[in-house]
Amino acid sequence: MEDNSSWVGGEVRQINDRVISLQLLVMMFLGINFLLILTFFKKKSFYTIARYILFAVTLLSDSLILLISNILFLLAYFNFTIQVWLCISISMVLLLYLMVTPVTLTAMTLERYVAICMPLRHAELCSQRIHVHSILIIHGLSSLPCIAVFSSFFASASLSLYKQHTICTLQMYILHRWQGHIRSTVQQFYFFIMVIIIVFCYVKIMKVAKMASGDDKKSSQKGLRTVILHGFQLLLCLIQLWTPFIEIYVYQINVFFDVRFFNYVLFYLTPKCLSPLIYGLRDDIFFHALKNYAFFDLYKKSISQAHQ
Numbered sequence: 001m002e003d004n005s006s007w008v009g010g011e012v013r014q015i016n017d018r019v020i021s022l023q024l025l026v027m028m029f030l031g032i033n034f035l036l037i038l039t040f041f042k043k044k045s046f047y048t049i050a051r052y053i054l055f056a057v058t059l060l061s062d063s064l065i066l067l068i069s070n071i072l073f074l075l076a077y078f079n080f081t082i083q084v085w086l087c088i089s090i091s092m093v094l095l096l097y098l099m100v101t102p103v104t105l106t107a108m109t110l111e112r113y114v115a116i117c118m119p120l121r122h123a124e125l126c127s128q129r130i131h132v133h134s135i136l137i138i139h140g141l142s143s144l145p146c147i148a149v150f151s152s153f154f155a156s157a158s159l160s161l162y163k164q165h166t167i168c169t170l171q172m173y174i175l176h177r178w179q180g181h182i183r184s185t186v187q188q189f190y191f192f193i194m195v196i197i198i199v200f201c202y203v204k205i206m207k208v209a210k211m212a213s214g215d216d217k218k219s220s221q222k223g224l225r226t227v228i229l230h231g232f233q234l235l236l237c238l239i240q241l242w243t244p245f246i247e248i249y250v251y252q253i254n255v256f257f258d259v260r261f262f263n264y265v266l267f268y269l270t271p272k273c274l275s276p277l278i279y280g281l282r283d284d285i286f287f288h289a290l291k292n293y294a295f296f297d298l299y300k301k302s303i304s305q306a307h308q
Contacts, residue, residue, distance in 0.1 A: 026070045033063045042293040050126035054108045061100045062272045068094045087168035099142035102237040105230045106194045112223045113201040145186045152179045191238045202227045236271040
């Protein structure tokens with residue numbers, strides 16, 4: 001077999017129940033996200049509300065992460081290799097949006113803080129002009145860890161490496177121990193700042209919830225629960241970014257794919273199902289729109305096709 005063959009060692013892995021169940025889960029989550037994204041774009045009033053715009057950014061980011069990470073998982077499972085330059089291009093997008101999701105979650109927490117603790121300034125601070133700037137800032141901040149990772153990789157990798165064929169994994173960009181330290185330091189710094197922001201918002205909203213009464217109290221308590229869920233999502237995202245370091249130590253061991261399967265299900269899929277839970281189902285306005293625009297439209301289409 002030639003050196004540039006797409007199959008490592010001539011071994012072809014068989015599809016088992018775990019892979020099939022994983023694909024069913026991925027398709028289910030992508031389908032749910034598609035319905036939620038469709039609902040957002042169908043109702044124009046959502047375009048002017050900050051939390052729904054940020055929710056849509058999270059859905060798009062999560063869907064892209066699910067799609068790319070699932071492709072990479074299948075390629076690795078079947079020992080399918082691609083050229084390093086192509087792997088770099090795919091990984092850049094994946095690493096960027098792995099950071100976009102937690103940064104957006106932090107922005108959503110800040111939006112809830114402004115809405116509950118600073119209601120008179122909410123319209124000013126969350127105007128439509130600010131929405132565009134916020135999305136650009138989120139992507140700008142999210143790109144810095146990606147730049148740090150690939151800058152250190154480009155500084156160490158030889159030119160011949162880019163034409164080689166390899167299994168595409170995120171741990172392949174750590175050629176030296178110091179590169180792992182840089183990546184870990186940058187990511188931990190980001191999450192330290194995010195945790196401080198979320199804890200700050202939680203404490204402030206909790207104070208408002210204790211002093212509020214009636215509808216204001218219910219709104220504050222609901223905002224408090226939303227912040228707690230965002231914090232849990234952020235924790236899973238943090239562990240998700242540590243998984244490449246775990247996989248480095250088991251890369252040459254037979255349990256590598258077992259560990260990778262466990263990491264993928266727990267730390268990639270689980271956080272992605274929380275976003276629909278937090279806003280798609282808990283938010284009354286969005287859930288009502290979801291029923292009207294998604295399911296009712298599908299029902300109308302099926303009725304019209306039946307009469308044709």
